[in-house]
Amino acid sequence: MLRLPSFTYLQPNTLALALRMKADAGPEGTYVAGGTDLYPNMKRRQQEPRTVISLMTIPELAGCGIRDGGCAVGPCVTLTDLCAHPAIRQHYDTVAHAAELVSTPLLRNMGTLGGNLCLDTRCNYYDQTYEWRKAIDFCMKKDGHICWVAPSSPRCWAVSSSDVAPVMVALGAEFRLVGPNGERIVPAARLYANDGINYLTKQPDEILAEVRLPPADGWDAVYHKLRRRGSFDFPVLGVAAWLKWDGRRVAAARVVLGGVASRPQEVVEAGAALTGTDLSDEAIGAATEAAYRPAKPLDNTDFDLSWRKQMTRVYVKAALEELRARRR
């Protein structure tokens, strides 16, 4: 059997206590929410914390509600509860849709929003058992020295594989991070860095304490996901597209790709190509080309590399056409 390594499990009931426990545990301590990312990684010895601090017993990290016109979501809300929440379904249907596309109903009953947003990056050479990784003398992300995907590269190219993170970046959501020295608010895009190892700008002891969604009027967003099977599989490509309407014209737009870089990748040129247009076929074509060019998938996930790149065109186009069809 693939077993967890031994560790100490702690269940604090306040945020302050969790931070204190993390300070005591030092670098060998880590937080866990649903555990659907951390525990498989621990079984494969990709992560080997000596102390695991659960956030699920902290009431202030649960719950979801409308506040100041926007919506405040606790990070420990499970994906199932997020999808089912009336405020999310009614005003943020794209968030619900992206969450509903994550893996399986069983995993969504366990996995949380916060865990999804802090998900480890993924790679075919990394998401393997200890013995498998040992057989290739490991890789830079854990226990080894080189990158098997790009052997001359100084960095790791493991892929951001969260379904909800690109949507958060496209919507312009904000995250409240709480650490030992107080709290700070960061725009969603700034939580992520394009580095497969240090993929979060969050300090290891900081807790994602709240997700703030912007007021739900005047804009629309969609999310499209490419994966092999209709269930279970991580996104090989995710397209989140957001538009602010000014009458029938596009006042502002953001196109964010998942599964193509170590962070959710905004394609600024694609947004610019849409702004000021009425989302004509030409505008969509220009945005699609703009998104296709910088999308540089590497050979470290499912499917053929060049096909995945071609699919950026198809998926961005479909996402923008859906936005046009939804225009009221």
Added chain:
Amino acid sequence: MPDAKVKLAFELNSEPVEVAFAPHKTLLEVLREDLGLTGTKHGCELGECGTCTVLVDGKPVLSCLVLGLACAGHRVKTVEGMAGGGSLHPLQDAFAELGAAQCGYCTPAFLLAAEALLGETARPTRDEIKQALSGNLCRCTGYLKIYEAVELAAARLRGEDAKPAPESLYGVR
């Protein structure tokens, strides 16, 4: 001493239990190794197959990714808790009648995931059944018999005098 055994109390199949186990064990390991309940199967142990499904507080979850320690005070149900009063659960009867199992390895998980669905939706559509069971893999039966068995059991649980369709039992001529 992270490896000293810990003692935990929770509700298992409607009865209180107390069990001692190494603190880093998953619920799957505790059920099979420390409580002797081997109805819950282990497959991938990484969340990728669904064969370890149990109900925690009525919801289907993967016992290979739940820590035993996280279950203190919660309600756990395994396939061993489905039959009652000397008779099988209508889902178990329907699976047997329709041949919705071949090797049977995935069956406990399908039964529990289906039970959770029928607890919430008395008359699920075929699509709702597919969605609810989309986290469970079966490598031999094919899913059709499983869907039909859930529909048959749902009808019987609603009090209908339902029988399997002849083409389900004998095939289409």
